[in-house]
Amino acid sequence: MGIVIHRITESQARQLISDYTYTIDDGSVSNWPTYFTDPCLYRITTRQNHEMVMPLSIMLCDNQAMLYDRVEAIEKANIFEPHYYRHVLSESKVVDKTDTTIHMETSFICVRTMLDGRVTLFATGRYSDQIVLEEGRCLFRSRVVILDSSKIDTLIAIPI
Amino acid sequence: MKKPQPALLVTWPEEGVRRIPFEVYSDPEVFKYEQEAIFRGPIWHFLGLEVQIPDPGCYVLAQVGETPVIVVRGDDGEVGAMVNRCSHKGTPLAFVPSGKVSRFMCIYHNWCFDLKGKMTAAAFERGVRGKGGMASTFNKQENGLQRLRVHTLHGLIFGTFSDETPSFADYVGADLIANIARVCGRKLRLLGQYSQAIPSNWKLYIENVKDPYHASILHAFNGVMKQDRLTMEGGIVMGSKGWSHISFSKMDFETGGEVYEEAEMRSAELNIYGFGLRDKSMTAVWDDFGDSVSMTIQTIFPNFVLQQLRNCLAVRTIVPIGTHESELRWIAFGFEDDDEAKTNGRLKQANMMGPAGLIAMEDGMIGGLVQRGIAGSLDKAAVVEMGGHGIEPIPGSRVSEGSVRGFWTGYRALMGL
Ligand code: FES
Numbered sequence: 001m002g003i004v005i006h007r008i009t010e011s012q013a014r015q016l017i018s019d020y021t022y023t024i025d026d027g028s029v030s031n032w033p034t035y036f037t038d039p040c041l042y043r044i045t046t047r048q049n050h051e052m053v054m055p056l057s058i059m060l061c062d063n064q065a066m067l068y069d070r071v072e073a074i075e076k077a078n079i080f081e082p083h084y085y086r087h088v089l090s091e092s093k094v095v096d097k098t099d100t101t102i103h104m105e106t107s108f109i110c111v112r113t114m115l116d117g118r119v120t121l122f123a124t125g126r127y128s129d130q131i132v133l134e135e136g137r138c139l140f141r142s143r144v145v146i147l148d149s150s151k152i153d154t155l156i157a158i159p160i
Numbered sequence: 161m162k163k164p165q166p167a168l169l170v171t172w173p174e175e176g177v178r179r180i181p182f183e184v185y186s187d188p189e190v191f192k193y194e195q196e197a198i199f200r201g202p203i204w205h206f207l208g209l210e211v212q213i214p215d216p217g218c219y220v221l222a223q224v225g226e227t228p229v230i231v232v233r234g235d236d237g238e239v240g241a242m243v244n245r246c247s248h249k250g251t252p253l254a255f256v257p258s259g260k261v262s263r264f265m266c267i268y269h270n271w272c273f274d275l276k277g278k279m280t281a282a283a284f285e286r287g288v289r290g291k292g293g294m295a296s297t298f299n300k301q302e303n304g305l306q307r308l309r310v311h312t313l314h315g316l317i318f319g320t321f322s323d324e325t326p327s328f329a330d331y332v333g334a335d336l337i338a339n340i341a342r343v344c345g346r347k348l349r350l351l352g353q354y355s356q357a358i359p360s361n362w363k364l365y366i367e368n369v370k371d372p373y374h375a376s377i378l379h380a381f382n383g384v385m386k387q388d389r390l391t392m393e394g395g396i397v398m399g400s401k402g403w404s405h406i407s408f409s410k411m412d413f414e415t416g417g418e419v420y421e422e423a424e425m426r427s428a429e430l431n432i433y434g435f436g437l438r439d440k441s442m443t444a445v446w447d448d449f450g451d452s453v454s455m456t457i458q459t460i461f462p463n464f465v466l467q468q469l470r471n472c473l474a475v476r477t478i479v480p481i482g483t484h485e486s487e488l489r490w491i492a493f494g495f496e497d498d499d500e501a502k503t504n505g506r507l508k509q510a511n512m513m514g515p516a517g518l519i520a521m522e523d524g525m526i527g528g529l530v531q532r533g534i535a536g537s538l539d540k541a542a543v544v545e546m547g548g549h550g551i552e553p554i555p556g557s558r559v560s561e562g563s564v565r566g567f568w569t570g571y572r573a574l575m576g577l
């Protein structure tokens with residue numbers, strides 16, 4: 001029983017991007033891996049490295065186990081001042097689309113608020129996403145975060 | 161010539177380098193004098209990697225204290241460095257961080273300089289239609305760019321402003337030269353770079369790098385990785401006069417490093433962390449240099465770091481920006497003969513470094529916290545007595561702040577404090 005959706009739609013992809021954003025901004029980092037396929041690619045890089053075709057990442061996970069390891073490190077091992085993100089996203093642009101995959105790009109700005117009230121414009125950049133349908137669920141097969149500036153804030157503890 | 165030092169900036173506590181007066185992290189006068197006494201003084205400052213400028217005309221910008229510098233490969237293939245300041249009115253000649261040029265032409269009035277910094281032309285040098293032009297006293301030869309003395313070693317480029325700087329070998333010492341040869345001895349391959357805003361004085365960052373005492377305490381992730389715990393075999397090696405250092409530890413690459421640990425310590429740590437890594441790709445490490453040394457952190461006074469964290473190789477420079485602000489510049493590299501698996505391994509292990517570094521993230525912020533804590537107590541001092549009072553390493557131990565005291569020994573010597 002149940003409806004099997006065969007073709008991925010733009011609105012499903014937009015919904016995924018929106019849900020991901022609220023998950024991160026709500027602080028539920030433990031749900032972060034559920035947005036990705038396995039294997040997958042999540043990486044944060046800079047525009048400079050991207051344009052120079054340099055492979056270095058600021059954060060890199062290429063499978064579910066690595067995503068969960070990162071979550072566990074954030075929750076149990078790493079020490080940092082608690083803070084929250086607030087992402088504001090642009091309309092997403094469809095770069096490429098097949099029946100099973102949508103390549104979308106979305107600009108973002110991310111503001112960070114510390115518990116003592118300090119608010120900073122933390123990061124700006126764009127997401128370059130490969131979104132697929134797996135067993136009826138829309139997921140990121142790849143999400144590359146390309147930061148505009150190559151000078152990064154002191155700390156990126158929580159994924160962007 | 162060194163100007164006489166201004167009226168004593170700070171009174172150093174009589175205990176010597178086992179006390180660090182908090183004032184040195186916050187006082188604008190101290191910051192200002194460091195520029196002259198240290199950054200424009202008799203030190204070797206890291207300028208970049210030779211792989212960044214492979215061909216004649218390739219340049220990369222660097223920052224020596226507050227002074228902007230161009231590092232460029234000349235037509236003869238030699239690496240040179242000069243101040244990024246036009247001799248006319250001071251405009252920077254290059255403002256794109258890296259590139260390839262045949263000469264430097266200033267945008268303001270088109271003064272031109274060759275790749276060695278020699279002045280070659282100025283717009284309207286002979287006036288317009290025979291009228292005007294440069295005064296007869298003007299001499300192009302006297303108006304070249306200010307050059308730095310350069311020393312390259314295994315692809316690392318260093319420069320100095322001072323004629324009094326000792327030779328590089330004397331400045332760092334034989335053990336540190338040997339470790340540079342060890343880590344950078346093969347042809348390097350650039351993997352990428354970024355910089356990180358550090359909300360503290362530059363010295364709080366370099367002290368943190370030179371302090372192995374905190375490694376297994378502040379960085380819980382080291383426990384998870386079974387890495388850099390003070391129960392592992394290792395030690396500290398001091399450079400010339402104790403100013404620079406290497407901290408190292410060994411592991412058994414075959415068994416994942418556990419043979420050097422004491423059993424009780426390990427179980428205690430595992431209980432605290434309560435997890436091990438699910439993914440093994442970050443811990444799938446190999447013995448890059450065939451000596452079982454899995455970690456080396458080397459500093460070169462005042463602000464350079466060469467890092468080997470297992471297979472994650474990088475250089476770092478901490479650039480002072482203000483009393484409470486610095487910029488940490490990272491360049492990650494591997495080797496040209498790395499196969500794909502090794503390159504991927506290094507890229508995964510790069511999760512340990514930088515602003516999101518599973519190990520490095522605490523290092524970026526700890527200096528800022530210290531600086532918040534010491535505000536209002538600038539007449540007080542830090543207590544640095546782990547491992548004694550001196551700078552001699554304790555054989556086989558890294559539980560020491562001797563290398564931190566070594567940094568301050570160099571600092572006091574140059575600052576006259
Ligand atoms: S400032 Fe460079 S030519 Fe005038």
Ligand SMILES: [Fe+2]
Pocket residue numbers: 368374375379523
């Ligand atoms: Fe550290």
